[in-house]
Amino acid sequence: MEISRHWRLAKQRYALVGEVCPNCEHKIFPPRDICPDCGEEAQDLYQFSGRGEVYSYTQVQQAPTGFEEYAPYTVALIKLEEGPMLTAQLTDMGKRPVSIGMPVEMVTRKLRSDGERGMLIYGYKFRPAIAS
Amino acid sequence: MEISRHWRLAKQRYALVGEVCPNCEHKIFPPRDICPDCGEEAQDLYQFSGRGEVYSYTQVQQAPTGFEEYAPYTVALIKLEEGPMLTAQLTDMGKRPVSIGMPVEMVTRKLRSDGERGMLIYGYKFRPAIAS
Amino acid sequence: MTNHQHGSGDDVVIIGVGMTPVGEHWDTSIRELALQAIKMARGGLAALIPDAIYVANMLAPALSSQTQLGALISDFAGLRGVETLTIEAAGASGGSAIRQAFMALKSGLAKCVLVIGVEKVTDGVGTDVDSALATSTDADYEAIHGITPTSQAALLMRRYFYENDAPKDALAGFSITAHQNAITNPNAMFRQGMQPVQYLNAPMISAPLNMFDAAPLADGSAALLIARADAVPSGLSAPMVRIIASSLASTTLALHDRPDMLHMSALESSVQQALEMSDLRLEDLDLFELHDQYSILAALALEAAGFAPRGKGWELARNGEISQSGSIPISTFGGSKARGDTGGATGVYQVAEITRQLQGLAGENQVADARYGMAQCIGGVGSTAATHILARIEP
Amino acid sequence: MTNHQHGSGDDVVIIGVGMTPVGEHWDTSIRELALQAIKMARGGLAALIPDAIYVANMLAPALSSQTQLGALISDFAGLRGVETLTIEAAGASGGSAIRQAFMALKSGLAKCVLVIGVEKVTDGVGTDVDSALATSTDADYEAIHGITPTSQAALLMRRYFYENDAPKDALAGFSITAHQNAITNPNAMFRQGMQPVQYLNAPMISAPLNMFDAAPLADGSAALLIARADAVPSGLSAPMVRIIASSLASTTLALHDRPDMLHMSALESSVQQALEMSDLRLEDLDLFELHDQYSILAALALEAAGFAPRGKGWELARNGEISQSGSIPISTFGGSKARGDTGGATGVYQVAEITRQLQGLAGENQVADARYGMAQCIGGVGSTAATHILARIEP
Ligand SMILES: [Zn+2]
Numbered sequence A, B: 001m002e003i004s005r006h007w008r009l010a011k012q013r014y015a016l017v018g019e020v021c022p023n024c025e026h027k028i029f030p031p032r033d034i035c036p037d038c039g040e041e042a043q044d045l046y047q048f049s050g051r052g053e054v055y056s057y058t059q060v061q062q063a064p065t066g067f068e069e070y071a072p073y074t075v076a077l078i079k080l081e082e083g084p085m086l087t088a089q090l091t092d093m094g095k096r097p098v099s100i101g102m103p104v105e106m107v108t109r110k111l112r113s114d115g116e117r118g119m120l121i122y123g124y125k126f127r128p129a130i131a132s
Numbered sequence C, D: 001m002t003n004h005q006h007g008s009g010d011d012v013v014i015i016g017v018g019m020t021p022v023g024e025h026w027d028t029s030i031r032e033l034a035l036q037a038i039k040m041a042r043g044g045l046a047a048l049i050p051d052a053i054y055v056a057n058m059l060a061p062a063l064s065s066q067t068q069l070g071a072l073i074s075d076f077a078g079l080r081g082v083e084t085l086t087i088e089a090a091g092a093s094g095g096s097a098i099r100q101a102f103m104a105l106k107s108g109l110a111k112c113v114l115v116i117g118v119e120k121v122t123d124g125v126g127t128d129v130d131s132a133l134a135t136s137t138d139a140d141y142e143a144i145h146g147i148t149p150t151s152q153a154a155l156l157m158r159r160y161f162y163e164n165d166a167p168k169d170a171l172a173g174f175s176i177t178a179h180q181n182a183i184t185n186p187n188a189m190f191r192q193g194m195q196p197v198q199y200l201n202a203p204m205i206s207a208p209l210n211m212f213d214a215a216p217l218a219d220g221s222a223a224l225l226i227a228r229a230d231a232v233p234s235g236l237s238a239p240m241v242r243i244i245a246s247s248l249a250s251t252t253l254a255l256h257d258r259p260d261m262l263h264m265s266a267l268e269s270s271v272q273q274a275l276e277m278s279d280l281r282l283e284d285l286d287l288f289e290l291h292d293q294y295s296i297l298a299a300l301a302l303e304a305a306g307f308a309p310r311g312k313g314w315e316l317a318r319n320g321e322i323s324q325s326g327s328i329p330i331s332t333f334g335g336s337k338a339r340g341d342t343g344g345a346t347g348v349y350q351v352a353e354i355t356r357q358l359q360g361l362a363g364e365n366q367v368a369d370a371r372y373g374m375a376q377c378i379g380g381v382g383s384t385a386a387t388h389i390l391a392r393i394e395p
């Protein structure tokens, strides 16, 4: 399924490239064509640092199709230091407990495998920040 | 996918069991709870003979998921001798050409396989009538 | 407060209600399930042919490989030829379909509309069901990370507890009340009731969200026969109920895109619009069927509607205010939590149940002297919200 | 014939139109594609915030794993918060959404509605697309036998030829005309035209249906900004067009359940209703955008509407009556056949194209002095049909 979609989204998913509104300077991720803050067209690319903190988190026990091999896994809302929030998995946690406010940084990992066709999809996950 | 559905439909699909309207005696297949002819409740089971004739037919080249192994295959509209029409594949045709009006009879065959889970679904197909 | 007893021809009234039991209907197909509810709703009114049939559904394309439910169900119900279509707004599908019926009737282009909510979950198995549910999230930026509505509710719940310093069992009352109310609802999936200790010992399904914080997803169908007052046949066996307000609002699909995710803006604005349309105040409402698919959503819905200040919705569940005899009874037949969650059909069940309450036909679940009831169903974790206010018609 | 120039406040008028090119938009997501059409439709009217946004779509749940398109697209288009939902009736989704907008506006509960048809087919690949299309058939009694809409059209075609003793190339004219009209449509997928010999030599895809008898399924989005006359802003740059009739009808979902399958009853009754509502006769119509997803459906639609007697629809394609200067031009911008078939968005493209014709803005595709146009889109092979009649507003 959906090969072209994942190809199309590779830039955002690999490199955390979003946008900055040329009008109100609001940083935008995930990318949008129209700034949600001021309604202007927002198409200037912006490279996020990949640093942020955990806003909330939970552990998924019952995974949807394509994610069974990872279960249980931790998904989180991450507030990026530039402002936007995003949804991502936490990874490389070892024995460290997660907590709200915990500093994290972006890494690239395998997101899911598409069983029948064997396509692998890569993208951002977040791990505990090594240095700030 | 949809294991319970196929289990539920086994009677109709294996044995061509439909209904007869207790009010207007219209024979009904596929089964319905309400007679399309007179609007009454139609729940008396009726065993169809399985004999009918080809009303129209075509050859499917581009098969949907689950039917790839059978392509190309011939699907037809079959008018049962008791009146109702149904959709089914033709099978066991050998080198015989299909034609509109051709007498056919029902047989049970594998309809599709459900790839990932390996479930097989059986049901009616139609072959050239051996005797009328 | 307006007197809602002075009716006019374009008033929208509910003249028939049908609900199937919620549960695992292995032997019943989606068309058969819908027909069961339709037969009940049309009851003695079989001669009244609806001008339109709106089907509310969210999962059939994914779980039953079936679209065009409108044509399928209308024909199977013996109503071949009618105007028909399917409406989808995830968990808000049911309320959205009622909203469309309300507008069709108000326009005068339809005199009578049949609304059917139907969901056949057991056509799918295992992880396919979770995947189908995840289609109500943002496929590109949420579902791809393995998220589901359940884990989204858990994310909201953890943040809610963090910000409001709520005790571990803060939300238990929502489950306990719902299960209590379901005991006497023959359509409910769970009729054994539950105790506080069961909540405390329940296994986590997406921590901090436990088994009792989530509603069981199951098969079910509910139907409403709705007409303009000037087209209502005489001699109805049950009292009629009027829909006096109808609204539908949205916000971002993705949870992470909301500037303040604990403020459910679609829920709030749909309630505000409905109150304005009905000329009622919150205090006038005698019950509120909210979408308690997850306990946290019940708390947030009460806050968004204005029944509790921000961060205090859970306290209503602690002191009995949401129970049958409380100040604002919710989930009076068990809600999604104990009646069972029927996805896109939920909003139709809610309005059907409120109708029973306002008709005085709620049996042991009756809210005393119920005159006004509000129903709200939501899509995703608050992306879409449909709200309706119903009024009893005095005999 | 009624004079449609005496407008009243509740007249429904089209004040903005947007269409993306139809094709394989690999680099564009469904939300981006919809936004392109929305921007065009809202054009200079960005200050006018629609009260509701109806999204017409049939394939996103299966091919893009995405539901709740209403909330997704509204938010992405900068219209967060608006009333929104998705309408599905397979290939009739677009016309059904326009029908709902028509009723919402007539009711007065909405002053301005944005209708968006969008389909992103290239999110799926290979047999998954055929499976997704097959969901518009009866899953239990048709799709399970390996049938698709294409093979159903072929079954109809074979029977039609058998009953009417039509020549092998009887339907070729539908393809040739559509491809001819697409040459000058910048949004069309195929702009090279085609010759009769190409039709005769075309490979069969489901005999007797050949490659030119089927429309290519592709990505596309069209949008309409529709308002009540009493809410139209002043200073519009293009002439307005009025929707004077709207209807939606159905028949059986399964082809085999129809008592007479070559008689397209849903198409017929929706046209009858629309003519009655508009107080027009067939002869008054200057063009007819029908759903020519398969050539045979074009012939059957002309017969169902009454432009040809039963079994004679194909003759209209032989003698030029459906061409730009014929008695009843169809597919004036190429139709589904050559513009490209966009599934649930089709009905929105049709009405957008008729609007261009009635505005006199159709360029080389202009039908001379077009005053009235009819659009009809269908779900499955005739299970659902939505029909609209549009009228030019004289300056
Ligand atoms: Zn901005």
Ligand SMILES: [Zn+2]
Residues within 6 Å of the ligand: B021, B022, B023, B024, B025, B026, B035, B036, B037, B038, B039, B040, B042
């Ligand atoms: Zn009968």
